[in-house]
Structure formats: C-alpha cells, structure tokens
Amino acid sequence: MNNDSHKPIIGFTCGDINGIGLELIIKALSDNRILDICIPLVFASNKSINFYRKTLPAINFSYHSTKEFNKLNHKQVNVFNCWEEEVAIQPGQLNETGGKYALISLEQAVAALKDGHIQALVTAPIHKKNIQSENFKHSGHTPYLKEAFNVNDVLMFMVAENMRVGLVTEHVPVSEIAKHITKENILSKIKIMHQSLQKDFGIDKPKIAVLGLNPHAGDEGLIGTEEETIIKFAIKDAKYSMLAFGPYSADAFFARGQHEKFDGILAMYHDQGLIPFKSLAFGEGVNFTAGLPVVRTSPDHGTAFDIAGKDKADADSFLAATFEAIDIVNRRNGYAEARQNPLKRRSARLIANSVDERLEEA
Template identity: 75%
Template sequence: MSNELQKPVIGFSCGDLNGIGLELIIKALSDTRILDICVPVVFASNKSINFYRKVVPDVNFSYQSTKEFGKFHHKQVNIFNCWEEEVQITPGQLNEIGGKYALLSLEQATEALKAGHIQGLVTAPIHKKNIQSETFNYSGHTPYLKSMFNANDVLMLMTAENMRVAVVTEHVPVSDIAQYITRETISSKLAILHQSLQRDFGIDKPKIAVLGLNPHAGDEGLIGNEEETIIKPAIKDAKHQNILAFGPYSADAFFARGQYEKFDAVLAMYHDQGLIPFKSLAIGEGTNFTAGLPVVRTSPDHGTAFDIAGKNRADASSFLSSVFTCIDIIRQRAAYSENRANPLKKISARVLANVEDERIVEDDQ
C-alpha cells in the first residue's frame, strides 16, 4: 500500500468564527510537513480562510477548495466549503454569527466523520453560549458527539507527554457535582478509560488512579462520605472487571507529591480537580481526547481566546499537538484491531523482543 493511501484524512471544524480557531488552523497546517502524515480537510469557507490569511501574513498557507468528498487533494490542504455567503467576521466579539457558523462547520464535519469521508476530527474551540440552538443544546463538543454517535457513555481525557487525566463530570456547576458522582457513573468512566488506554494508547495492563471527591478524600467519612459509600465500591467493582484501579486519593497530595507519575492515567471527579493540575504539570502541549466514541476526535486544551483573536498572537502548539494525537490514535486503533484479529502476530512480536533482550544480556556478559 502506498504512503498516499495510508495517510488518514483528518477533518477540522473551524470553531467560533470570531475566536482563534481559523488562525490556529492556518498556522498549524502551513507547515507542509503535515501533508506527509495526513490529508487535511477544513470545514469552513474560502472567504473565511482568506480573511484570517490576512491576519497572519507571515505564514505561507495555500489550499484547494472543494464541495465533493471524493475529490480531496492528498498533497494540499483542502477547504470543504460549508457556506458561500459573505459573513461578517469580527474577531474578539461574542455574537450570534460566530456561533451559527461554528455549528454549521461542526455539523458538516460530524456528518463526514459518520459517513467515513474523514477518519478523524480535530475541533477548534467553540463558545458554549452562542452556539446554543434548536439543534445544539449541549454543554460542549463531548456530549454533542456522544449524541451524534449514539454512544452509551464517553469520557473527556486530557493527554500530554507525561500524564493523562480524565474527569467523571465535565461542564457541571460546582453546586451540582456531588449528585452526578454515582457508583454506576464512576464504573462506566473507569471501563471507558481502561479500554481507551489499551486500544488508543497501546498499554496492555494500564494502572488507573482514582481521586476522591472531598478534601483529604473524605478523611474516612469525617469530611463527606462519598469516598466510602460510592467511590470505593466503584473501584472494587472495577477490580472485579480486571481493571487495575486504585484509590481514592486525596487530590492535593496526589499531584503535589508526583504520585500521578506512577500511573498510566488519573480519573478525577470533576473538571477543575483534574484540569488545573493537568494544565499546571503537563509536559508538552495538552490535548483533549474524547474516549468512548467509535471515531477519533481531539481538540486543543484551551478556548476561543477572544482577547487575542485577530491579532496574530495565537499559539498553535496545542492545536498541532491535537493533530498529532489524532493521527497517533487512528494508527494505534488500527494496530490494536490487527493484533486482535491475529493474536499470534502480537505474541510473535513479544517472543522476538524477549529473544533480543536475552541476546543483549548475553552480549553484556
């Protein structure tokens, strides 16, 4: 099979038109080396792209436009035109236009993903308020994609070079968090995380740390009883499913003492409990990955950044990292499926590796 056919087709939703999404896409895809590893398809319009090309004049960004899925250029960035009309783009402003066209881009990219026209999706940031409509009544990309792909459950998983942090609850008011922390929910999230670590990251026997909900993990019931009545039973349930889950750990000490380095992933109970330490301690650029979907979707670990939109100040590092992560997971899933279809191949690889290790030992002696 030629390298051209092996390259996955990666779709990009443009995010809020008045945010930094299209600027990030232009900067990330302007490096022609990206064309060696994927076929990029941006769901937007030529006019919107050209507007932001003027914002980043120092970047050499070229593309071809198309309205047909079967006519992607494999050696150039493709712009799939989702609309033709003139759109008034006002960088940095929160208005209905930004949300309307963010949704139009996301809907068409999602349909392309469902139909198999693209193999992965990288989503640029949306604003959760102005994208709301009759067809989008969700708190973000994750629940939207869960609904679109009829997934039983999904998991927000933040990944970086040195750590992976998932959350039980996502965009939920702090006053409501406790009611969403149930034994069944935690068990479901642990099952998704375990499977994702195996299938998407190639870890045969992943170790997962589970954080407590309350300060000091409840101090054995003195500061809340969720750890004793909900979280510990869920961890016990997971172990009965051959999932190596441990905890619950006190969140502050767990991260402060570097305990996360001993695990393949961490399951936090709520958004800030997991994302504050992740964004503070992650090495390299973080990526948001939606585990539990039948498809691969990633995004950068930041928002629309209206304060710097249209000023050529957006850093594309996290966005570029989300592109690489998307491609890596697509390839890892393919390898995982191949190994499951042909387990002898995986065993042979392990045997050869062990033989090689023995040779190294003999040589050292």
C-alpha cells in the first residue's frame, strides 16, 4: 500500500506578500522530513516564491509548480499558482498590493478546503487594514472563516504544549468589550471549547476554567457586576453537561500557575488571554479556529514588516502551526473512527494506560 495516500494535504496561504509569510513558508518547509508526514501545497506564485528564495541563500528549497490538484507531487513541496502576473514585492511596505494578493491566496485556499482538495489550512499573517475590500470586511481570519463556512459561532483558540486559551471576544475595541459579554456568548464559547478539546485534542472529560471580566473577578460586585450577573450563570448552565469552573481573577490565575490544572481556559477579551499566553507559550503558540468543520491554524504573530525580507523571521511558531494542523487532522480522523467503533476506542485507552504504567515502573 502507498503510504502517501495516508498523508494529509496541508494548504498554506502566503499572507501579506510584503510581510514575513513567504519567508516563514520557505524556512518551515525546507526540511524534507516534513514530507514524511504531509503533502504541502502553497497558494502563491512561482515568482513570489522565487523572490524570497533569493533572500535566503543558506536555505535549500525546491518545489513542484502546479495549477491542478490532481497533479501534486507527493514527495515535494507544491506551489499552486494563484496568479501569473508580475507583482512588485516590497518587503516591509504596507500597501494595497500586499493585501490584494493575500486575499487572492486566501480565497483560493478556502475554496480548495471546501472542495476537499486539502485537509487543513495554515494561514500566514495578513494585515487587517490593507486586506479590506468588497470581499473581505472582517477583523481577521477567524470571522472570515466563520462566514465562509456558514457556522453559527467559532472560537479563537490559542494552543501550545503547556496551555490552551480561548477568547469570548477577539478583535474588539476595549470600550466595546462589555456589551459582548453575555451569557449566550460565553456559553457558546465554552461549548465549542469542550467539543474541540474532545474531538481535536483527544481529551475525554476536559476541565475548563473561565476567567472573570473585571479586576479580581469583580470582588463580589464591588468592581463590576458581570461576574455575578452574567458569567456565573453561564458557568452554572455549562456544568449540566461539562466540567466548567470559575470565574477566576485573571492575574492571580496565571501568576499562581492555575492554568496548568486545566485543559482549556476561556478569557473574556483579547489581551487578557493573549498576553499570558504569549508570555508562557515559549514562542511556539498556535492560533487554531475551533468550531469549523475544517482545520485551520496559524502562527501566533503578525506580518512583522520591520524584519520582512531580512532573513530574520523565526519559523518556530509557523512550524508549530503546521504540526498542530497535521495532528488535529489525525485526531479528528481517530475521533470519528472511535465514535463508530466504541470497542476500538476502549481498547486504545487500555493500551495507552498499560504503556503509561510500564513507563512509570521503568
């Protein structure tokens, strides 16, 4: 049997072509060992790849060019040519060109994801301002994908080896956060996190911590009332079907290492969750969009125009996003198979427990 048939095809968008996206792709995919676990397909153009390849003389990167999904080379990185014209690439520059071709890459990659030509998508960073157009009126990838796949809600889920943090609100001005903190919104995010931890991360009975909105989680109503009137009731409803706890004071929660006791943490807003996550994830954090019928990940950083084209970009987070996408595809396949065959699932658990016991004895 051909082992290539079991490797997932992983799509990569180029992101803003004036940012670090293509440099990250070349660096991350230049190690041929990645071809043992997936078939990479980059949505860009030969000319854009070649432009950045010249800025990385120490890296040996080769690829197969294609315009057809049924002609992929399973033993090489593939570049799906989304455009043919000459494009003026200006590393480090924020301009309309960067946004235009980032959207072309994204649209074609999402179409391929919908049609099943790729099994997961890793998105390189975009700039949220210059990508705005008639076809993109969103604050980022997450709401764009929510609309593209017509789902009621999704969760921006930041994952790393040592923690997983989801957000109730994403790219929302601080002055508008409170109006989005509703029982319905919180409960929806808890449910998505719970399902994702089971299906995407293989945790049967995940424990979820919910943070408060206000300093000291409101101090029983002395510093804001959202915890007493909204958040506690959402957690109470969640407890009927899952393990949810809180609300916790965000500063003490991370400072005392409580995040290590939970499988997932739900933060109320962007910086409340991402500042501790990026501080504690050791540069290998991944942004995963939970709640979609497909798999999408991205690195936990932006376009980094200040270092674009200078061979300074660190590909660790991008590599982590690639590995996480592959792992989630495989876990989802295993989850679906286990649901169809509960005996196989029980057998797998018994084997895993036996291995753990032997390791402890050793």
